[in-house]
Amino acid sequence: MPEVIFPGPEGRLEGRFSPGPRPRAPVAMILHPHPTAGGTMNNKIVQELYKTFQRRGFATLRFNFRGVGKSQGTFDNGIGELSDAASALDWVQSFHPEASTTWIAGFSFGAWIGMQLLMRRPEIRGFISVAPPANMYDFTFLAPCPASGIIIQGENDEVSPPLATQKLVDKLRTQKHITIHHDTIPKANHFFEHEMPELMGSVDKYLDMRLDPNSPIR
Numbered sequence: 611m612p613e614v615i616f617p618g619p620e621g622r623l624e625g626r627f628s629p630g631p632r633p634r635a636p637v638a639m640i641l642h643p644h645p646t647a648g649g650t651m652n653n654k655i656v657q658e659l660y661k662t663f664q665r666r667g668f669a670t671l672r673f674n675f676r677g678v679g680k681s682q683g684t685f686d687n688g689i690g691e692l693s694d695a696a697s698a699l700d701w702v703q704s705f706h707p708e709a710s711t712t713w714i715a716g717f718s719f720g721a722w723i724g725m726q727l728l729m730r731r732p733e734i735r736g737f738i739s740v741a742p743p744a745n746m747y748d749f750t751f752l753a754p755c756p757a758s759g760i761i762i763q764g765e766n767d768e769v770s771p772p773l774a775t776q777k778l779v780d781k782l783r784t785q786k787h788i789t790i791h792h793d794t795i796p797k798a799n800h801f802f803e804h805e806m807p808e809l810m811g812s813v814d815k816y817l818d819m820r821l822d823p824n825s826p827i828r
Contacts, residue, residue, distance in 0.1 A: 614671075616701040619693040621682025625673030626651065628664045630706055637702050637709040638663035640672040641695060641720030645685050650678050655717045655740060655802065658810050663713065666817065669706045673698050688723060688747070695727045711735045718769070718800065721761075722747045728757055735828070736820055738813060741767055741800050745774035755782050758827045760791040760816045762809060764798030789827050791816055 614627045630636070640659045643649030650656075651672040663670040675691045676683030683690065703709065713736045716724035721739035728734050729751055737759030742749070746769075763775045772794060779792045793812040798805040819825055 614673075615680070616673075616698070618676065618681065618683070618697045620676050620684075620690065622680070623673050623676070623682075623694060623698060624651075624678075624680035625671050625698065626660070627702070628660075628668075628670045630669030630709075631667050633706070634708045634710045635706055636668045636711045636713065637699075637706050638668040638670045638713040638715065639695070639699055639702060639724075640670070641714070641716035641724045642672065642675065642678075643717050644719035645675050645678045645691075647719075649719060650674055653717060654806065655809070656720070658806065659715045659717070659738065659740075659813065662810065662813055662817065663715070666821065668713070669702060669709065671698060671702045688719075688726075691719075691723050692726050692730075695723050696730065699727065699731065709733075713737065715740070717741060718743055722749070725749065725752060725755075728752075728755070732756060738762070738816070740809070741770055741802075742775065742778065743770040744778040745770050749778050752782060754785045755788055755790075758789040758791075758820075760793065760812070762793045762795065762812050764800060764802055764805065765794050765796050766798060767800045769800035 642656045660672045674681040712733045714724040715738035717740040721742035739761045782790045802809045
């Protein structure tokens with residue numbers, strides 16, 4: 611997975627990119643947790659999501675938000691990070707302008723940014739949100755949520771309590787024309803420290819369903 615440097619709104623951004631195996635390969639971008647809490651593109655969950663999409667033939671990118679690693683700039687409370695994500699997606703799409711579909715995946719803070727990007731980019735057809743911090747950030751911008759996806763959380767998440775996530779899921783499920791899946795991983799905390807196989811099993815099961823040519827969800 612080659613290291614890449616590409617232009618962002620505040621200077622260069624650092625990433626790891628796996629090109630697609632064919633011109634119309636689907637595109638996936640993975641977003642990391644909170645920069646001020648030590649979140650980077652090398653987070654274990656981010657790396658596992660990256661590998662999952664890579665194995666499935668996606669052109670896949672993970673990158674460091676501004677001020678993290680070799681990425682220039684300073685933390686901007688989510689506003690600048692959303693701009694970083696938009697620039698990163700532009701960069702991937704410059705290599706795959708005819709991508710068959712686009713997916714976004716994020717963990718914690720990255721899930722919040724990813725779902726905001728979803729609202730801005732109609733080409734995103736699916737999302738994976740792992741432990742979205744529904745109690746810490748406002749998700750009311752998802753009105754209406756434009757794409758189907760899955761929200762996965764730990765039963766013992768101490769950062770974003772399951773009740774707050776359930777309220778978000780319930781709200782999204784009132785919308786027509788999209789389908790929201792919701793998995794709760796037993797015993798897992800916010801970081802899925804001992805439940806990575808279960809977490810990635812949930813991701814793979816969902817992608818198997820969505821990427822099947824006969825999937826009922828488009």
